[in-house]
Amino acid sequence: MEQLAYQYQTSQPISKRVHVGVVGSGDLEILMFPTDKSESTVKVRTGSDGFDKVWGNVLTRFFDRYPISADIVINDFGATPGVVYLRLTQAMEELADEK
Amino acid sequence: MKFAHDIVRFNQAVIQQRELVRQLALSKQVFGVIRRGLPSQPDLVPIGLRGIARNQRFALEIPTTAIQAIIHPWEITKRESFRAAEIAQFPVYEQYHVAQKILAGFKWGVGGSLGFELTSGIQAIKPTSDFDLLLYANAPTEIPLSVIIKNRLFFEQFDTQVITLKGGFALKEYLRTPDKKILLKTDTGPILTKEIWS
Numbered sequence: 001m002e003q004l005a006y007q008y009q010t011s012q013p014i015s016k017r018v019h020v021g022v023v024g025s026g027d028l029e030i031l032m033f034p035t036d037k038s039e040s041t042v043k044v045r046t047g048s049d050g051f052d053k054v055w056g057n058v059l060t061r062f063f064d065r066y067p068i069s070a071d072i073v074i075n076d077f078g079a080t081p082g083v084v085y086l087r088l089t090q091a092m093e094e095l096a097d098e099k
Numbered sequence: 100m101k102f103a104h105d106i107v108r109f110n111q112a113v114i115q116q117r118e119l120v121r122q123l124a125l126s127k128q129v130f131g132v133i134r135r136g137l138p139s140q141p142d143l144v145p146i147g148l149r150g151i152a153r154n155q156r157f158a159l160e161i162p163t164t165a166i167q168a169i170i171h172p173w174e175i176t177k178r179e180s181f182r183a184a185e186i187a188q189f190p191v192y193e194q195y196h197v198a199q200k201i202l203a204g205f206k207w208g209v210g211g212s213l214g215f216e217l218t219s220g221i222q223a224i225k226p227t228s229d230f231d232l233l234l235y236a237n238a239p240t241e242i243p244l245s246v247i248i249k250n251r252l253f254f255e256q257f258d259t260q261v262i263t264l265k266g267g268f269a270l271k272e273y274l275r276t277p278d279k280k281i282l283l284k285t286d287t288g289p290i291l292t293k294e295i296w297s
Contacts (some may be wrong), residue, residue, distance in 0.1 A: 022269045024258040025211075025231070027282065083289050086282060090291050093280070 004044040004052055006059050010067040011038060018094045021087045028076040028084060030091050035071050046076035054081060062088050068095070103135035103267065103286075104210045104233060106170045106218045107146060113165040119157055123148060128167075130219040132210075134158060135267070137286050149215060149223065172208025172233050175217045186224060194230040194257060201250055205243045208233040210260070230257040237264055238296055239277075247274070264297050 014034050021029040035041075040063065044055055058081050066088075079087070101107075111129045114120055131146035138145050143160040150157060176199060186192045191213050198207065209217060211231030216223040236242045242261060247254050247270070259270035266285035273281055273295075280291045 021282070022258075022271045022275075024260075024269050024271065025229070026284075027269060080289075083282070086289055086291055090280065090282075093291075 002044075002046050002049045002052075004046065004055055006042040006044070006056065008040045008042075008059070008063040008067075009038065010040045010063060010069040012067055013069045014095055016095070018091050020090045020094055023075050023077050026078055026080070026083065028074055028079040028087055030087050031073040031075075032068075032091055032095070033071040033073075035069055038069055040068060040070050040072060042072045042074065044074045044076060046074075046078075048076070048078050055084075057081075058084050058088075061085075066092055068092075101133055101144065101169055102171065102262070103133055103284075104172050104208065104214070104262070105133045106172075106215065107131050107133060107144065107161075107166045108168040108170070108219075109161055109165045110167070113161050114159065116159065119148070119159070123150060123157070130215065130221065131159075131161070132215065135284055135286055136288075149212070170218045172210055172214050173206050173235060175209060175214065176202075176207060178217045180213075180216050180224075181220050182222065189224060189226050189228065190256075191224055191228040191230045194253070197250075197253060198230075198232060201246050201253075202243060205246070206235040206241075207243075208235065208262075232257060232259040233267075234259060234261045234270065236261055242270075242273075263295055265295060268295055 014032060016034065018032040021027060023029050042059055108128055108130055111120055111125045111127055131148050134145040134147050136145045138160055142163050144163050145160050148157040180186055195209065195213060209231065210233050212223040212228045213230065234242060260267045261270050261273060266283040268281050268283050280293050281295065283290055283292050283295050
């Protein structure tokens with residue numbers, strides 16, 4: 001079990017809490033909370049050790065595309081980078097969903 | 100027919116990576132788990148071999164013709180492990196026994212290390228092993244929803260994957276947001292979709 005932390009300077013506040021994904025084999029859950037700051041913090045709790053750099057790459061790619069400001073918690077259970085990116089995309093769809 | 104999570108038996112002579120055979124101390128009869136995915140050639144099957152350590156998996160492909168037997172996860176749900184007394188108190192084994200009672204009559208299966216042990220007779224589960232429950236359903240009505248609701252706390256304890264003709268998804272995600280896109284693991288990779296049935 002490893003805890004990783006990342007920080008990004010961002011510009012687009014989110015307006016609501018979002019929860020996508022599940023803690024299950026090869027999957028992960030993402031929680032996003034609104035913040036007043038112009039930055040995003042990401043805490044990754046992962047069962048697969050030694051993927052610090054891979055996480056950094058996936059998150060940097062994500063924030064380059066979506067510079068949202070939020071406090072984000074990711075609980076990972078061995079998801080592949082492909083699944084991680086799908087779940088992040090799903091969180092963005094949730095944010096855009098008016099319901 | 101072959102599906103992801105099925106276990107296949109084959110002769111270790113077909114494994115070209117001889118180093119792997121030594122490393123895993125494979126006996127003549129090898130059991131592998133069919134992986135979800137498309138093979139690089141139509142006459143091959145993508146499988147995974149279990150390592151000694153937890154989460155250790157070795158992916159490879161074997162020729163379809165090398166398969167001597169296919170065991171589906173739903174065919175082993177009445178079996179007991181060859182060391183049933185020794186593992187009777189393991190949470191995974193206790194959960195399996197509960198599932199046997201409450202899911203009688205439904206099409207369900209056991210994956211993961213327990214499914215492997217029940218199928219192969221090779222020691223695989225540990226006190227910390229997770230119970231991997233598989234529910235086979237081709238329509239929403241085929242999910243044993245009343246059983247799940249009645250035993251909500253039981254189903255909270257482990258991962259249940261629902262297997263449809265299109266792929267597999269997490270029961271927990273489906274129950275939380277049945278009308279939204281969910282993650283479906285398909286042969287061509289994971290996708291977010293509402294088209295989970297057919």
